[in-house]
Amino acid sequence: MEDQRDEELEGINEDYGLVPIDEEILTWAKNACRDIYDFLPMFFDIKIVMAKLEKGTLGKFRSETESSPIVILCPKNIKKSVKEQRVSMELAVLTTVYHEIGHAFYKLCINSEVDVPADEEDFAEEFARSIWESGCLSYETTELLSKIIPD
Numbered sequence: 001m002e003d004q005r006d007e008e009l010e011g012i013n014e015d016y017g018l019v020p021i022d023e024e025i026l027t028w029a030k031n032a033c034r035d036i037y038d039f040l041p042m043f044f045d046i047k048i049v050m051a052k053l054e055k056g057t058l059g060k061f062r063s064e065t066e067s068s069p070i071v072i073l074c075p076k077n078i079k080k081s082v083k084e085q086r087v088s089m090e091l092a093v094l095t096t097v098y099h100e101i102g103h104a105f106y107k108l109c110i111n112s113e114v115d116v117p118a119d120e121e122d123f124a125e126e127f128a129r130s131i132w133e134s135g136c137l138s139y140e141t142t143e144l145l146s147k148i149i150p151d
């Protein structure tokens with residue numbers, strides 16, 4: 001699996017350009033990963049990488065890494081957003097990581113042939129909002145989860 005990840009990292013570097021790790025962002029991102037693990041233990045091995053993303057894009061889920069998700073964060077865009085939206089670094093990073101893992105979860109559902117809502121972007125946003133605001137998974141996500149992992 002590490003080999004596969006090295007390949008992904010090379011791909012990300014080619015596609016976007018990796019940038020040095022921002023320690024403050026990484027710390028918050030790790031907190032987000034811990035929260036996710038509490039709810040969705042299948043995501044025990046989330047890899048956070050930092051790269052230069054297009055304007056306005058704070059994060060990206062690396063497609064086809066849902067079994068072992070890679071989340072790309074853009075430190076420059078995150079800092080810009082924190083400043084412009086006047087939100088905390090914690091909010092910006094946690095909601096971004098949650099959102100990107102929402103995409104990974106959506107893909108897992110599709111892979112398990114579980115019916116998902118049509119709009120993936122809305123799903124990821126709702127997934128993130130629910131964890132951030134209420135500290136738990138939305139009803140919808142919990143239902144889907146029960147279909148992926150039967151009791």
Ligand SMILES: [Zn+2]
Nearest residue numbers: 099103121124
């Ligand atoms: Zn998204």
